[in-house]
Amino acid sequence: MRLSALYRYPLKSGRGESLQQVVLDRLGLEGDRRWMLVDEPSGRFLTQRAVPHMSQLSALWNAEGGLTLSAPGYPALDVPLPGADAPLRGVTIWRDTLRVPDAGDEAHAWLSDFIGKPTRLVQVPPDRARTTQAGYGKDDDQVAFADGFPLLLIGESSREDLSSRVGRTLEMLRFRPNLVIEGFPAFAEDGWKRIRIGDIEFRVVKPCARCILTTIDPQTGERSADREPLATLQQYRAQEGGAMFGQNLVNDGIGRLEVGMPVTVLE
Structure with a gap:
């Protein structure tokens, strides 16, 4: 095998x-599912279950831990890994609630246009991981x-x-x-x-x-x-x-x- x-x-x-x-x-795998989209008003996580066109959203991980976002018809956007002073956002994923760094307003604008509603990008550092x-x-x-x-x-x-x-x-x-x-x-x-x-x-x-x-x-x-x-x-x-x-x-x-x-x- x-x-x-x-x-x-x-x-x-x-x-x-x-x-x-x-x-x-x-x-798990370095860089795997360390980033997530959330509905801005509620903080609830977003997936293809509710937003099927997320399947067309490419987010390539880089060695610094940041992302490069791209999608058909959209210019690529490099998003740096949030620093230690990045604002924290309360989010909900299934039954878990946690506070994690927000990726900033440029990513917010890009993703809100792509998703079609106010959307924030968040990242989870190892010290804020869930059980x-x-x-x-x-x-x-x-x-x-x-x-x-x-x-x-x-x-x-x-x-x-x-x-x-x-x-x-x-x-x-x-x-x-x-x-x-x-x-x-x-x-x-x-x-x-x-x-x-x-x-x-x-x-x-x-x-x-x-x-x-x-x-x-x-x-x-x-x-x-x-x-x-x-x-x-x-x-x-x-x-x-x-x-x-x-x-x-x-x-x-x-x-x-x-x-x-x-x-x-x-x-």
């Missing part, structure tokens, strides 16, 4: 970027702006199995994984508890319940009229809590990951 692909999403619910190698820190979903993993596990856990793993064979049932090839980015692994049967990952990639160990803490986001074409931002692949997942992958596809992981070490690294199931 080997690591066959790596994906990072610098902006929560923005476009993903394919990587050949990446540093892994205590919040992971209660009841899974360890009490001190942390996560940035990902839904519940730092990392999502999907098996290549699992995607192929789902594609064959739906009747068309489904792009892996539709499911927004961080780690893609090949060389084992479909859904074998459901039975794993611990794995090692290279020299780094990971805990498999919870299957991922999928939502309407899987029906959005990552290239066009359009939703499938037939509600696929969610409709098929609900037929054969339904469990208590939803239709499951992929596994949420927490890393127990830091270091570097690279496509092609061997994967070992430890438990």
Whole structure:
């Protein structure tokens, strides 16, 4: 078994970027979902669930931790990492509320025009990270702006199995994984508890319940009229809590990951 692909999403619910190698820190992939859009009046987080055209928003992470925003018909905008004196904004993501640095008025103007309503860009430094979903993993596990856990793993064979049932090839980015692994049967990952990639160990803490986001074409931002692949997942992958596809992981070490690294199931 080997690591066959790596994906990072610098902006929560923005476009993903394919990587050949990446540093892994205590919040997952370095630069992954450290930025987020929020509705300005309420502070509530925004995603493609409510704003499908966010799929067309590119936010590339740079080595200084800042972002370069771009979208069709819009000039690129470089947004620096907020400094220690940046104003804090109260935000809500699912059931969590926290105060995090705001990226400033230039990003606000650019994004408000793109989104179509007053929108702020915020960033989470490591010392303001959230704890992971209660009841899974360890009490001190942390996560940035990902839904519940730092990392999502999907098996290549699992995607192929789902594609064959739906009747068309489904792009892996539709499911927004961080780690893609090949060389084992479909859904074998459901039975794993611990794995090692290279020299780094990971805990498999919870299957991922999928939502309407899987029906959005990552290239066009359009939703499938037939509600696929969610409709098929609900037929054969339904469990208590939803239709499951992929596994949420927490890393127990830091270091570097690279496509092609061997994967070992430890438990």
